[in-house]
Amino acid sequence: MYEISGVFGIRLRFDGSLSRNKHTFRTTVNTERGVMEFVNEEKPFETIKIINLETKEDLTEYFLGPKGG
Helix, strand or coil, X not given: CEEEEEEECCEECCCCCEEECCEEEEEEECCHHXXXXXXXXXXXXXXXXXXXXXXXXXXXXXXXXXXXX
């Protein structure tokens, strides 16, 4: 199981209106595929952290790649 937490980014509609403001979230999913589906459906994010609940290992870079700098 994986825990995904962070802050959602602002999401704009095509007409320029807001469909989502920034707010925090925390959810759990059972599979790697579930993690990727959540990330693809819910982006953008201000911050995001993905943790394997069994090992407590931070897998954010595994799923999203290294941070660009």
